[in-house]
Amino acid sequence: MTETFEPIIIGFTCNWCSYRAADMAGIARMKYAPNVRLIRLMCSGRLDPTFIFKAFANGADGVLVTGCHPGDCHYIEQNYKALRRFHLMKRVLVQMGLEPQRVKLLWTSAAEGAIFTAEINRFVEEVRALGPLNWNAAAIPVVETTPMEVTV
Amino acid sequence: MQRITIDPITRLEGHGKIEIFLNEQGNVANTYFQIPELRGFERFCVGRPVEEMPLLTNRICGVCPEAHHMAAAKATDAVYHVDPPRTGKMLRELLYSAFYATDHTTHFYALAGPDFVMGPDAPVAERNILGVIHKVGLEIGGQVIQMRKYGHTVVEMIGGRKVHPCTSIPGGLTKGITEEQRTEIVTMGKWAIEFAQFSLKLFADVVLGNKAYVDLILGDVYTHKTYYMGMVDANNKINFYDGKVRVVDPDGKEFCKYEPKDYVQHIAEHVEPWTYLKFPYLKNVGWKGFTDGKDSGVYCATPLSRLNAADGMATPRAQEEYDKFYKTLGGKPVHQRLATHWARLIELLYAAERWVELATDPEITSDKYHTIPTEKPTEGVGIVEAPRGTLTHHYWTDERGVVTKANLIVGTTNNYAPISMSINKAASSLIKGGNVNEGLLNMVEMAFRAYDPCFGCATHSLPGQMPLEITIHNKDGEVMDVLKQFVD
Amino acid sequence: MSKPKFAMYWAASCGGCEIAVLNIHEKILDVDANFEVVFWPVAMDAKYKDVEAMEDGSILLTLFNGGIRNDENEHIAKLMRRKSQILVAFGSCANEGCIPGLANFSPSSEIMTTAFNTITTDNPQGILPQTTYAMPEGEIHIPTILPRLKTLAQVVDVDYYMPGCPPESHQIAAVIDLVIQVLQGKAELPPKGAVIGAGNSTVCDECDRKRNVKTVAEFGRIQLIHADPELCLLEQGIPCNGMATRSGCDARCPSAGAQCIGCYGPAEGVLDYGARLIAAYGSVIGSNDPAEIDRILDGLVDPAGQFYRFNLAGSLLKGSVMAKANGK
Numbered sequence: 001m002t003e004t005f006e007p008i009i010i011g012f013t014c015n016w017c018s019y020r021a022a023d024m025a026g027i028a029r030m031k032y033a034p035n036v037r038l039i040r041l042m043c044s045g046r047l048d049p050t051f052i053f054k055a056f057a058n059g060a061d062g063v064l065v066t067g068c069h070p071g072d073c074h075y076i077e078q079n080y081k082a083l084r085r086f087h088l089m090k091r092v093l094v095q096m097g098l099e100p101q102r103v104k105l106l107w108t109s110a111a112e113g114a115i116f117t118a119e120i121n122r123f124v125e126e127v128r129a130l131g132p133l134n135w136n137a138a139a140i141p142v143v144e145t146t147p148m149e150v151t152v
Numbered sequence: 153m154q155r156i157t158i159d160p161i162t163r164l165e166g167h168g169k170i171e172i173f174l175n176e177q178g179n180v181a182n183t184y185f186q187i188p189e190l191r192g193f194e195r196f197c198v199g200r201p202v203e204e205m206p207l208l209t210n211r212i213c214g215v216c217p218e219a220h221h222m223a224a225a226k227a228t229d230a231v232y233h234v235d236p237p238r239t240g241k242m243l244r245e246l247l248y249s250a251f252y253a254t255d256h257t258t259h260f261y262a263l264a265g266p267d268f269v270m271g272p273d274a275p276v277a278e279r280n281i282l283g284v285i286h287k288v289g290l291e292i293g294g295q296v297i298q299m300r301k302y303g304h305t306v307v308e309m310i311g312g313r314k315v316h317p318c319t320s321i322p323g324g325l326t327k328g329i330t331e332e333q334r335t336e337i338v339t340m341g342k343w344a345i346e347f348a349q350f351s352l353k354l355f356a357d358v359v360l361g362n363k364a365y366v367d368l369i370l371g372d373v374y375t376h377k378t379y380y381m382g383m384v385d386a387n388n389k390i391n392f393y394d395g396k397v398r399v400v401d402p403d404g405k406e407f408c409k410y411e412p413k414d415y416v417q418h419i420a421e422h423v424e425p426w427t428y429l430k431f432p433y434l435k436n437v438g439w440k441g442f443t444d445g446k447d448s449g450v451y452c453a454t455p456l457s458r459l460n461a462a463d464g465m466a467t468p469r470a471q472e473e474y475d476k477f478y479k480t481l482g483g484k485p486v487h488q489r490l491a492t493h494w495a496r497l498i499e500l501l502y503a504a505e506r507w508v509e510l511a512t513d514p515e516i517t518s519d520k521y522h523t524i525p526t527e528k529p530t531e532g533v534g535i536v537e538a539p540r541g542t543l544t545h546h547y548w549t550d551e552r553g554v555v556t557k558a559n560l561i562v563g564t565t566n567n568y569a570p571i572s573m574s575i576n577k578a579a580s581s582l583i584k585g586g587n588v589n590e591g592l593l594n595m596v597e598m599a600f601r602a603y604d605p606c607f608g609c610a611t612h613s614l615p616g617q618m619p620l621e622i623t624i625h626n627k628d629g630e631v632m633d634v635l636k637q638f639v640d
Numbered sequence: 641m642s643k644p645k646f647a648m649y650w651a652a653s654c655g656g657c658e659i660a661v662l663n664i665h666e667k668i669l670d671v672d673a674n675f676e677v678v679f680w681p682v683a684m685d686a687k688y689k690d691v692e693a694m695e696d697g698s699i700l701l702t703l704f705n706g707g708i709r710n711d712e713n714e715h716i717a718k719l720m721r722r723k724s725q726i727l728v729a730f731g732s733c734a735n736e737g738c739i740p741g742l743a744n745f746s747p748s749s750e751i752m753t754t755a756f757n758t759i760t761t762d763n764p765q766g767i768l769p770q771t772t773y774a775m776p777e778g779e780i781h782i783p784t785i786l787p788r789l790k791t792l793a794q795v796v797d798v799d800y801y802m803p804g805c806p807p808e809s810h811q812i813a814a815v816i817d818l819v820i821q822v823l824q825g826k827a828e829l830p831p832k833g834a835v836i837g838a839g840n841s842t843v844c845d846e847c848d849r850k851r852n853v854k855t856v857a858e859f860g861r862i863q864l865i866h867a868d869p870e871l872c873l874l875e876q877g878i879p880c881n882g883m884a885t886r887s888g889c890d891a892r893c894p895s896a897g898a899q900c901i902g903c904y905g906p907a908e909g910v911l912d913y914g915a916r917l918i919a920a921y922g923s924v925i926g927s928n929d930p931a932e933i934d935r936i937l938d939g940l941v942d943p944a945g946q947f948y949r950f951n952l953a954g955s956l957l958k959g960s961v962m963a964k965a966n967g968k
Contacts, residue, residue, distance in 0.1 A: 049915035053956040070928065077928075085922030087933050088943060092918060095199075095944035096745070097961030135957060136964050145797045148832050149697070150725045153777050159688060162681045165655040167712075173777035181777050188782045190769075191652055191709060192751030194758060196742035200945050203863050207901055211739040214656020214806060232863070262683075297665050304663060312896025314663055315656045315806050316903075319896050322863040326897030420762040426773040426780050428752075430761060439762065525863055546759070552941050553861065559758045 007061035007127040009036040011120070012051060014044040016074035017110050018066035024113030032117040033124040036064065044068070045078025049089045052103070056093075056135050062102045062127035064120070069107045079107070101126050102133065153181060156588065158596075164605040165215045166564075170596070172579050178586025183576045187429035187568075197558045202228050202529060202549045203321055205558075209545065210316040212562065217316045218251040218307060219538035219563065220545070222393060225320035227545040230413070230532025231553070232322040232525035240324030240521040245393040246337070246510040247310040247317065248536070252392055252503035253344050254303025255539045256455075256496050259604045260351065261296045264493045267598055268359045272368065288354065299347050302340040306507070309333050322529075324522030337511045344504035345469070352473055352497050359494075360480065369490040370481075373581045374599055376573055377402040377444045377487045379434055379451035381566065382458030383537045384409075389466035390458050390502065392537040398461045399434065402446050404485040408436070412535040415544055419561060420449075422569075431569045432561055442573050450573070453541030453566035454603055455495040460485035465498065467505035473498045489574055489602045496604070529553040538563035540604055567603050574599040644700035644823065646675035647691075648730075649720055650682065651713035652740055652789065653706030657731040658682045660806035661703075664813045674820050675701070688716065691723055699723050701819065703730040703802075707737050707953060708790040712783035721796040726829075728836070732805035734792040736905050736913075737953025739805070741789050742945065744952050744959030748787050788963055791954045800830070802837040805903035805950060808889050811837040835908075839887030842907045843900045847882060847891035849873065855926035859939030862899060873899050874924070877939070879946055884916040902950050912956045914947035 013019040019040050025032060041047060044067025052063050065086060073079040086105045094100050104123050108116050159169035167189045175181040197208055206224040210217035222244055229236060236244075266274075269287055304314040309329055311317025319326045329337070359365045368374075384398045385391040398409040399418070410418050421430035422439045433439045433449035440448045451457075465471040477498060478484050481491060510516060531548045541563035548557040564571075578599035582592050650658065662668065671677075678699060679686045702724040708714050721727055732738035743751055752768050755761075771784045792798055802815065815837045821827035830836060839846070851872045860877035867873060873880040873894060881902035882894065893900050906913040921940075927933050940946065948955055 049918040050912045050956065053912055053915050057956045057958070080928040081923055083928065083930065084925045084933055085919055087930070088922050088925075088937055088940075089915075089918045091937060091940075092914065092944045092947060095942075096957065096959075133961070134964075135961055143793060143795065143797055145833070148726060148799050148829075150700070150829065155778055160681055162684065162687070165682065171778075171780050182775070184775065184780055186780060186782055188712060189652060189710065190751060190755060190785065191740040192743040192748075192755065195746060195751050195754040196740075198754075199745070199942060200742075201861065201941050203861060204901075204945075207898075208739055208742075211654050211656070211805070214654040214659050217654075217656065228863075300662070301665055312898060313892050314809065315659050318893045318898040318901075321898075326862065326867070327869075416759055419760055421758070421760050423756060423761065423763045423767045425767050425770045426775065426782065428755075428769050428782060430756070432760075435762075522863075522866065524866065554941050559760060561760065 005128055005132060007035050007124060007132070008059060009062045009064055009124060009127060010052075010055040010060045011036045011038045011064040011066065012041055012044070012047055013038050014046075014067045014074075014079070015040055015042045017068035017072065018044075018106070018108045018116065020110035021066075021108045021113050021116040024110065025117045028113055030113055030117040032120045035124045036120050043073065043075050043078045044082035045073070045075065047082050047085065049085060052089065056098070056133065059135075061130070061133045062104070062123065064104050064106060064123055066106045066108055066116070069109055072109065098133075099130055101130060154178070154586070161600065164600070165213060166605065168605075170575060172583070174583065174586060178584065180576070180580040180583050183572070183579050184426060185568075185572045185575050186427045190428035194558050194560055197547075197555050200555050202231050202547055202553045202555050205545070205547060205555065206320045207316070207318060209560070212560070214315055216251075216255060216538055216540070216563070218248055218311070219536055219543050221311070221317050221320055222248055223534045223536045223538075223543045223545040225322075226394070226412075226534030226536065227532045227547050228322040228534070230534060231529045231547055231549055232532075233527040233530075234323040234523055234525035236324035237518075237520045237523050239328065239515050239518040240523070241394070242510050242513060242516055243310050243325055243328065243521055244320060246507060246516065247307055248393050249503045249507040249510065250303045250306035250337075250341070250344075252539060253348065253500055253507060254300050254307075256500040256503065257296060257299045257303075257347070257351070259539075260493065260496055260500070261292070263601055263604065264496075267601070268355070268365055268493065271365070272595060272598060288358070295347060295350075299344065302344060306337055306340065309337065321522065323525050326522070328519050328521045329517055331517055334511055334517050338508060341504060341508035341511055344507060345501065348497065348501035348504045349469065351500060355494060355497055369488050371488075373578055373595075374489045374574065374602065375487050376452075376489060376570060376577070378448070378570055379407060379437070380457035380460040380485060381451050381453040381542050382461035383535065383542060384462050385466060387466070388463040390462045390464075390499070390537075391466065392503070394536070397535060397542060399451060400461045400485060402444070402485070402487070404460065407434070412533040412544070415533060415535065415546070415561075419544075421561070429565060429568050432566050433569065442569055442576070444573070450569045451566065452570045453563065454492050455499045455539075456486060456489070456492040457541075458537060459495045459498065465502050467502050467509065469505055470498055470502035473501060489599070492602045492604075540564045541566040564603070564605050567605075571600060571603050571605065574602070643674060643676040645678045645698060646671065647677070647679040647699050647702040647720065647724065648682075649679065649702065649704050649706075649716060651704070651706030651717065651734070651792075652709035653731070653733050655682065656806040657703075657705035657733075660731075660804075660809050661812055663809040664816065667813050667816060670820060671816060674823060688719070691719060694723050696722050697725050699725065701726045701728070703728050704792055705731040705734050707733040707740050708786065708792065708795050709740060709743075710783035710785050714786070714790070714795050717792060717795050726799050727792075727796065728800045728802055729792040729798045730802050731807055732803060732903055732905060732950050735801050735803050735954065736951045737789050737791055738903075738950050741951070741953030742949070744788050744963045745944070746960065747962050747964070748785050751785060788959050789953045794953075799832050801833075801835045803835065803886055803905035804838065804889065807837055808892075811888055835886070837888065838904060840908045841887045843882035843885045843887055843889065843891050843894070843904065846887045846889070847872075847894045847900075849894060851875070854924040856924050856936065857926045858936065867897060869897060879940060881917060881946070881949070883920050884910055884913055905950060905954075913951040914944070914955055917947040918943075
């Protein structure tokens with residue numbers, strides 16, 4: 001019997017809307033795939049592309065970014081910043097060989113637990129169909145550092 | 153079979169090693185000059201905006217980035233079908249002339265000079281720039297440093313930086329020069345002319361005035377009769393920045409003269425599986441192996457080649473020296489590779505004269521140094537003479553000007569076959585009966601060094617000792633002898 | 641008492657770092673006065689065997705430039721680490737991979753297949769160089785190209801980092817002065833791991849151009865405009881990398897009318913250079929409408945290349961998906 005590939009997905013969720021949507025899904029016992037590890041940011045605008053690159057470098061097969069609907073951002077406009085960064089970052093990642101379906105940007109409100117659940121489950125299946133990513137960046141072993149010994 | 157390995161080759165830019173195999177009589181059976189590195193510029197420039205090519209290709213060589221910068225600049229002009237304004241072209245050529253003067257100075261004084269000023273058999277401790285200074289005076293070192301300083305000052309004024317210039321774009325430059333800068337450039341250029349003349353006089357006194365050196369230069373050990381390549385202007389005089397590429401045969405007759413865009417019809421590159429570098433040859437003669445002569449497609453691209461391929465120099469003082477050169481050496485073409493050192497100094501003088509010529513042109517300070525391209529980018533070739541040989545950049549782009557393909561034939565690469573042949577001939581002539589000594593080491597190096605394979609170190613302070621070790625193994629791999637110079 | 645030993649080695653490099661050192665002009669005399677140069681292939685004839693014969697730790701200071709492109713580069717990096725007390729990653733190649741690191745966008749095999757199949761290459765049998773080849777006289781060898789170009793710190797323990805392509809000569813002179821002062825007991829070495837010979841801010845800080853609040857409506861190409869020499873290049877739509885690049889170069893390129901291409905590496909505190917630029921550029925795009933954002937971004941024709949131009953090998957992702965660490 002073959003092993004089913006279980007993708008590892010990292011989800012960056014904003015505190016005010018989408019994290020609460022995840023909470024709501026949990027409270028209402030809506031099941032969503034355990035493949036997604038959620039990391040809470042105060043705002044999607046806090047998203048530094050570094051986080052996503054680190055996720056892929058360390059073995060993630062897909063990355064999800066969620067935030068408030070445009071116009072609903074708790075900090076007024078920062079989800080637009082996330083939108084612009086996401087668009088540019090996706091172009092860079094695709095240029096570097098990533099299938100565009102492995103990164104997803106999702107706007108949800110705090111009340112949309114059902115939508116949140118459905119979208120996550122759909123994303124997991126899309127990434128599962130693509131197979132493991134194995135960017136393999138971390139395959140270069142880390143060099144051990146030792147103190148200098150200098151005799152002048 | 154006995155094997156001698158020299159690894160790495162030193163006192164040049166880049167990496168290389170030489171394998172020398174001796175037969176049972178202890179004579180040279182064969183030599184292999186291998187290039188162990190390949191970085192992949194032709195691959196990773198694909199996908200880059202073409203206006204970045206003058207910046208990216210700088211990093212092919214940090215000793216002569218100016219050459220790549222200019223070849224790339226001209227190639228991008230061609231890609232965009234745009235002709236820079238006269239001031240833009242003059243500024244580029246002015247930067248280039250100052251760079252040439254600096255670069256040829258570096259090579260002659262720190263690399264080649266010691267072999268001649270001190271002599272190829274001089275004690276190793278003296279056979280370097282320090283020995284040269286002690287013999288001809290402390291002032292020389294200071295002058296060499298000043299020449300380098302002046303040259304790089306001009307490069308920075310026009311090119312933005314001393315190493316890896318940044319101002320050439322398709323259609324011209326991003327900046328011009330002020331009247332104040334122009335005045336300073338002229339002053340430095342006039343000094344450079346005097347320095348070049350002094351260098352030629354030094355060569356005449358110390359080298360040509362010494363019969364032993366003249367015999368060495370004229371001797372057979374370092375002589376090869378090949379085709380010669382160089383860029384010439386409309387009057388068939390040498391021009392480093394622009395013109396057509398002219399090739400003469402071993403008898404000095406013009407074999408072909410082509411526009412940059414037609415180079416593919418004339419040049420091909422031969423492949424050997426034991427090295428990462430290819431061997432360019434003349435397509436219309438064909439690759440016949442590592443041999444001399446009219447039937448062999450091997451050609452040479454060096455200062456000597458340029459003098460052979462041209463009808464003269466475009467500036468008066470350099471022309472005088474050109475005439476003296478051929479008169480002394482018995483007419484054109486000259487095949488003795490060691491004469492390249494002399495040819496290099498004649499080019500140094502031309503570069504300095506051209507430097508002043510351009511800097512005193514009234515349009516050099518104009519603010520019309522860039523023409524905005526209006527046509528769609530497609531494909532283009534840019535060729536300049538790098539100090540070490542003809543340099544060809546060829547790019548293809550999509551309609552956005554993003555590189556889709558690139559082909560580069562780099563200066564020293566032209567000479568890969570001739571250098572291999574020179575090493576082979578020198579080693580074969582000098583190593584007999586298994587006798588390997590320090591004289592061999594330097595004389596094999598001299599065969600190599602005449603081509604100025606990309607680098608020299610232009611300062612006072614080379615250490616007097618040149619550690620070098622050669623290990624000789626018999627065919628069972630046992631160490632038979634170890635020759636050392638200044639290895640503890 | 642003999643002078644402390646000094647070495648400078650180039651791996652997959654261009655020689656520009658060596659020239660930058662020589663461009664300290666008369667100051668090279670101070671190097672000569674205070675050190676014994678024992679290995680510097682560009683300048684003198686010590687060979688690998690001579691270095692192998694030296695005692696471990698007998699070289700006080702080694703400046704190592706060039707990236708780790710093949711197994712010989714890696715072998716010499718480890719050799720120089722053993723023989724040196726202080727090992728400096730000198731220049732962009734050793735620090736972050738630099739321009740040759742762009743090869744990490746593709747599988748390494750394509751380096752050879754491209755070079756040996758160009759329009760002028762006469763190679764009907766598709767010969768590629770072999771690392772070991774039997775000639776009639778014996779076997780000869782050339783190094784193996786590694787699957788990815790690596791930085792020096794990815795193969796050995798590095799003591800100091802000196803960025804720049806090349807490091808500017810006035811910075812090199814300052815570092816030499818410091819080292820000589822240390823030798824004379826007049827100064828302390830900086831803590832291990834420090835970035836030396838560079839500033840703590842960004843190129844923008846050193847740039848004289850006027851800056852306003854940025855909203856970029858269009859990205860352009862430098863050849864297609866006559867740029868205003870007094871105004872920030874990014875505001876004119878020219879893709880400049882100054883905002884994430886370490887200072888120390890006096891913003892030479894923007895002063896000369898060209899965009900900063902990022903040769904001094906990441907500014908202080910930047911973990912991934914390209915990611916930082918994506919964040920910065922994302923912030924200044926002048927629209928919130930997805931379709932318009934895409935239209936504006938279409939003006940950046942090579943975002944990955946622009947944002948990782950010097951830094952690809954040293955970045956978090958180290959290369960594209962296609963350029964696997966195991967070469968498969």
